[in-house]
Amino acid sequence: MKRLSVFVSGGGTNLQRIAEYFAENPEVEIANVICNNPNAYAIERAKNLGIPCKIISRAEFKSEDFSKELLDQNIDLIVLAGFLWLVPQHLIEAFPNKIINIHPALLPKYGGKGFYGEHVHEAVVAAKEEYSGITIHYVNECYDSGAIIFQAKVALEEGETADSLAAKIHKLEYQHYPEVIEELLKK
Numbered sequence: 001m002k003r004l005s006v007f008v009s010g011g012g013t014n015l016q017r018i019a020e021y022f023a024e025n026p027e028v029e030i031a032n033v034i035c036n037n038p039n040a041y042a043i044e045r046a047k048n049l050g051i052p053c054k055i056i057s058r059a060e061f062k063s064e065d066f067s068k069e070l071l072d073q074n075i076d077l078i079v080l081a082g083f084l085w086l087v088p089q090h091l092i093e094a095f096p097n098k099i100i101n102i103h104p105a106l107l108p109k110y111g112g113k114g115f116y117g118e119h120v121h122e123a124v125v126a127a128k129e130e131y132s133g134i135t136i137h138y139v140n141e142c143y144d145s146g147a148i149i150f151q152a153k154v155a156l157e158e159g160e161t162a163d164s165l166a167a168k169i170h171k172l173e174y175q176h177y178p179e180v181i182e183e184l185l186k187k
């Protein structure tokens with residue numbers, strides 16, 4: 001049995017999709033959800049999915065005890081799905097190449113501090129980019145700069161808005177994130 005820990009800060013649609021994808025797979029389970037935002041709808045989703053959810057404070061997150069807790073729970077892969085805090089060094093060291101993130105653009109463009117949520121899509125549309133897409137990457141101590149595992153792209157159309165682009169990107173995320181996770185768990 002492979003055990004995932006999914007970190008969230010917001011709506012949690014990727015969490016939902018990942019949970020549904022693995023629901024039929026007896027070899028993979030989401031052991032827990034970690035959420036830094038007490039108002040996130042993702043908490044409700046975790047409850048409905050029957051997954052234990054921990055709401056974490058900044059102090060707890062920064063403490064090495066948190067790494068120990070996840071190690072004790074035999075987590076195989078930490079999956080960031082719309083999680084907005086920078087991951088502390090102790091966690092990166094405790095889970096080398098076992099923390100991944102999904103970013104809603106084609107990194108290295110439109111990444112780094114401040115490039116999250118609609119800000120990413122607004123910048124891509126304003127720059128009249130021909131393409132945007134998703135990047136799944138390993139997490140290191142800087143935002144959006146770990147080694148890239150997978151990218152998929154989508155063309156911007158005439159009259160594309162940040163909202164219409166966000167919808168396209170979400171579709172790509174739902175399509176690819178669970179499959180990439182599944183592949184990584186085989187390694």
Ligand code: GRF
Binds near residue numbers: 011014102103173
């Ligand atoms: C996704 O677009 C993901 O790429 C980004 O945050 C968003 C999370 O959406 N990192 P949701 O909370 O899964 O709906």
